Amino acid sequence: MSGGGTQKSFRKALGALKDTTTVSLAKVNSDYKELDIAIVKATNHVERPAKEKHIRAVFASISATRPRADVAYCIHALAKRLSKTHNWAVALKTLIVIHRALREVDPTFHEEVINYGRSRSHMLNMAHFKDDSSPNAWDYSAWVRSYALFLEERLECFRVLKYDIETDRPRTKDLDTAELLEHLPALQLLLFRVLGCQPQGAAVHNFVIQLALSLVASESTKIYQAISDGTVNLVDKFFEMQRHDALKALDIYRRAGQQAERLSEFYEVCKSLDIGRGERFIKIEQPPASFLQAMEEYVKEAPRGSTFRKDQTVDNKVDAPKEMMAIEYKKTPEVEEAKPPSPPPPEPVKVEAPVVEPPDLLVTS
Template sequence: MSGGGTQNGLRKALGAIKDSTTVNIAKVSSDYKELDINIVKATNHVERPAKKKHIRAIFAAISSTRPRADVAYCIHALARRLSKTHNWAVALKTLIVIHRALREVDPTFQEELLNYGRSRDHVLNLSYFKDDSSPNAWDYSGWVRTYALYLEERLECFRVLKYDVETDRPRTKDLDTPELLEQLPALQQLLSRVLGCQGAAVNNFVIQLALSMVASESIKIYNAISDGSANLVDKFFEMQRHEALKALDIYRRAGQQPPSSFLQAMEEYVKEAPRASNVRKDLVVDAKPKAILAIEYKKETEVPEVPSEPPPPVQPVPEPVQVEVPAYEPPPDLLSLDDPVTEASEFDQKNSLALAIMPAVDQPTSTATTSVNGTSGLPVQSYNPYSGLI
């Protein structure tokens, strides 16, 4: 037998002895004998997933029907198991038990876990954990630390959102601006922890089990961010300046590659957005504008009619300038803006745009002026999120 195989066999034998000793101690000295035995057996040194009967026994001890003292003791026992072990398999299997409890037990367990973390060191703090017993153990322990960070962030996200993004319906599409600006950063931080779990040692079956749970949750996290980002865009041009600054940072962090004109429009709005709670009154102008921006749509089958009356002896109207509509590439799925977009060439053939600047004296009474923050009288550029700035 090679030296590496001998060491591996010795480690497994030593781990089995430790598990057996811990179980025997629990049988003699523990007030929660059955619970302690099931925790040890569910998080033993064997590099295989825990048996269902041990998991069910632990979940029964932390359900909402049990006394809070029993739930607190179970959390304490799991935290003690994490803090004392130097074996990556024990640490990982303990984290998996906690992760499954977050997903499968009622929300009272998450609340108790948060309360436990406030009164003492966080149960999921494994920043100094390492298993240097072998090269593989060293790599695995690194992923254990990353996994613990994800679970810690998941719990923090629950505290901010007041619901579990995995088990409950995402609510970001219906949030008001203050809640949206608070919840989206928490979800983005959680998604960054998901991305940190990439590159795991997928050859190990226990790690694959944990990674599969993270991957399944990443879909709902992504959808919640997508809905919230779309909601953020809808509300952006109604925000006050301090809110718009936060929204712009959130939008940038979302990892989107939106049209440059859209990002520029958002940045320009931040510079001019109202700073007070009310819209600035000095933006209202009663006088007629000197010029307006008019858009004429020409159809292929229509022939322009010649005016029956000669134009008045004023400055001639310049010929309309044809504007090419650039081909639009839809942004990534995060904003859910993946609707089919008409090709530029087809759009030009069916509905070309003519942009004309006309003097105010010739302005028809029915022409609608553009507005700023809902106040008529100011010419501004209107923004179409699918075509950039018009």
């Protein structure tokens, strides 16, 4: 057997031993032994998706009917698992449990995770995570970091919107100008993190990563639908805006076009990997340059008290925004060859609080 194969086998055996030891300790020492055992088994070192029964056992402890102390303990245990592990499979499977809990458990779980991050350190801070056990593990680690950033942004978006974009009806088509100018940038930041989850290298063909990617891809349709609805609403209000608001709206409108193009490429990659079979992916028609020019012209005139009106847009098509921003849903076509991705647009600016390193709370996973 080659040296690399021997080392890989040794690491697998060591990971299995760690899982067994942790389960044994939980049976003896833990007040939450059933939950601790479920977490270890749902996030073990085995490089395969977790068994559903273990994930459901974790979810049972964080439902709205359980004492808040139980929920807090579960979040603490998951955070500890993330902060202590250097194994990509453990980290990824822990993130999948958290992601699915955000989707499938009641909204109080969102609040508890956000509050945990405020009181201690952000549990999803994986910026320095790496598994250097093999060249493939290096690629897997990069995807784990991108996935954690998406989940972190997902929580931030929930904090801004006050609802979950996946489980609740989008509300952007009914917001006023001030709310739109707050909600749309948060949604575009979230979509930016979606686009960052396009796998590279060995991560492209890893089945556990593909499982998590399918969750991200399925949520992206609702994210962009909310952005599109909000952008139509924003454009409808645009020609009555003060200049400082119009400048923000124009930037949102430009970024929506850039992200639509990249999202189409992202879906081509997903289809080439046979991810989302049967899902309805979004196809967006790019807005005509002529309308963007009319918006830019209004911004120039606004400081001088312009009387620029919506009916002065190109060809007097007042309803043009609704037509050009319409979303067309289609069944996934046959798998096509993925196109190389375009360079990403600049990340929207967001001021973040300094990251505090998580305390050394747990037994090594």
